[in-house]
Amino acid sequence: MKTIYNENENNYSKMIKDLQNLPKIDAPENFEYNLMTRIKNKNFGKIEEEKQSFNWIKFLAPSAVVVTAIILLFVFLPASQQINNPLLNPAQNVDSQSILSNNIEEGSNAAKNNSLQNKNSAALNSSPVTSPNSSRSINRIDKNFLLSSSRPGVSLDDYISGSSHQRDMLRGNIVNGGNELTPNDGFFISEKPDQNTLNKYRAQLDSLRKAQLKADSLKKALKMP
Amino acid sequence: MNKSLTELKDEELIKDFQDSNTLEAYEILVRRYKDPLMNFVYRFVGDRDVCTDIVQDTMIKFYLNKDSYRSFAKFSTWIYTIAGNLAKNELKRRRRRSIFSISNNDDEKTPQIEDKMFRSPEKIADGEIRNEIIQKALLKVKPVYREVVVLRDIQDLSYEEISEITGLAIGTVKSRINRGRAQLQKLLKHIYKE
Numbered sequence: 001m002k003t004i005y006n007e008n009e010n011n012y013s014k015m016i017k018d019l020q021n022l023p024k025i026d027a028p029e030n031f032e033y034n035l036m037t038r039i040k041n042k043n044f045g046k047i048e049e050e051k052q053s054f055n056w057i058k059f060l061a062p063s064a065v066v067v068t069a070i071i072l073l074f075v076f077l078p079a080s081q082q083i084n085n086p087l088l089n090p091a092q093n094v095d096s097q098s099i100l101s102n103n104i105e106e107g108s109n110a111a112k113n114n115s116l117q118n119k120n121s122a123a124l125n126s127s128p129v130t131s132p133n134s135s136r137s138i139n140r141i142d143k144n145f146l147l148s149s150s151r152p153g154v155s156l157d158d159y160i161s162g163s164s165h166q167r168d169m170l171r172g173n174i175v176n177g178g179n180e181l182t183p184n185d186g187f188f189i190s191e192k193p194d195q196n197t198l199n200k201y202r203a204q205l206d207s208l209r210k211a212q213l214k215a216d217s218l219k220k221a222l223k224m225p
Numbered sequence: 226m227n228k229s230l231t232e233l234k235d236e237e238l239i240k241d242f243q244d245s246n247t248l249e250a251y252e253i254l255v256r257r258y259k260d261p262l263m264n265f266v267y268r269f270v271g272d273r274d275v276c277t278d279i280v281q282d283t284m285i286k287f288y289l290n291k292d293s294y295r296s297f298a299k300f301s302t303w304i305y306t307i308a309g310n311l312a313k314n315e316l317k318r319r320r321r322r323s324i325f326s327i328s329n330n331d332d333e334k335t336p337q338i339e340d341k342m343f344r345s346p347e348k349i350a351d352g353e354i355r356n357e358i359i360q361k362a363l364l365k366v367k368p369v370y371r372e373v374v375v376l377r378d379i380q381d382l383s384y385e386e387i388s389e390i391t392g393l394a395i396g397t398v399k400s401r402i403n404r405g406r407a408q409l410q411k412l413l414k415h416i417y418k419e
Contacts (some may be wrong), residue, residue, distance in 0.1 A: 012406045012407075012410055014417055015406065015409060015410055015413065015417055016378050016406070018355070018356075018359055019359065019363075019374075019378040019379050020378060020379065020381065022268070022356055022359065022360070022379060023356060024260065024264050025260075025263050025264045025267040025268075025273070025276070026260045026263060026264075027259040027260055027262075027263045027277065027280060028277060031259055031277065031280070031281070032252070032255060032256065032259070034281065035255065035281055035284050035285070036248075036252070038281070038285065039248075039285070039288055044285055044289065045282075045285075046282070
């Protein structure tokens with residue numbers, strides 16, 4: 001490395017020599033006098049102003065950046081962190097399913113009621129429930145009604161006493177509060193027994209019984225005088 | 226007392242100035258450094274009046290901020306750093322002025338050296354003109370390179386001292402000096418034909 005720079009110095013040796021021989025510039029004669037006068041008069045000019053001045057741009061620029069970053073953090077971070085709670089979703093599904101199924105039933109009931117009401121009084125035709133423009137209000141009422149009263153209940157007493165003759169597969173449905181059959185309720189494992197193993201166990205039991213009978217007959221024979 | 230003060234080293238003098246706050250030590254330091262600083266700033270900025278103002282400001286800054294000097298640094302490098310920074314600020318101010326000025330007459334600010342390149346060799350041989358050409362070529366070198374070239378080849382400072390003054394690594398100083406010299410020689414190719 002040193003040699004490279006030494007070589008370079010050799011390349012520019014003439015120029016370097018000329019630079020070194022440039023005439024020296026001296027300070028003017030009154031330099032010291034002017035300087036001391038300035039110091040005595042405390043006339044520091046721009047230097048003191050520079051020292052005292054407070055640069056607002058230098059202060060505001062980084063603070064503005066920090067504030068913007070914080071605002072952006074608050075604006076965008078919660079939206080990106082929407083957490084899907086896995087415990088909530090199944091319940092919502094069940095609710096929607098039950099509401100849907102019951103909605104159909106209630107819809108038909110509402111139609112029946114409407115026809116009855118039409119027959120009974122003409123005045124009731126003007127009511128918001130029966131008017132054709134008010135289908136939204138019907139749906140709203142139906143939903144409220146469904147949510148309040150028509151959910152399938154769990155008859156625990158019948159269930160415990162065993163009077164409800166339901167299949168095992170339906171038990172889970174009652175607990176879940178839905179009307180659909182679930183493939184597995186999570187409590188009962190239904191396994192079909194293997195015929196070969198059954199025959200095998202039966203044969204073993206038969207042989208044991210026979211052996212027991214033989215043993216009994218032998219004991220009896222021994223006891224006989 | 227005065228005689229003993231003049232015999233003191235720069236670092237001892239500034240220590241005395243810091244402790245006693247008397248102007249004697251300060252005046253001695255001003256006397257020692259006014260000419261080297263004038264030379265450095267003139268070669269860097271190229272204007273004698275501006276150069277005098279910069280060196281005056283350097284000395285006032287030294288007077289006002291004497292306590293910011295720490296004894297582990299060399300006084301010469303500290304004062305050169307102040308002068309260098311003020312000279313750089315002046316160059317920035319000039320550049321800003323040249324950008325915003327409506328009548329942007331570059332001929333006044335950066336003297337054209339090409340015209341003088343075509344003078345006869347007899348005239349180039351003349352010392353004064355030669356020095357003038359070199360100075361004008363020096364002002365055309367990029368300021369980052371010019372500063373280190375002036376410190377090294379005109380002020381005859383060591384690489385370590387230049388590194389301290391500019392705050393650059395020694396390797397960077399060396400490469401910048403090399404590039405500065407190359408630029409300068411390119412500008413002065415009519416003189417240094419080889």
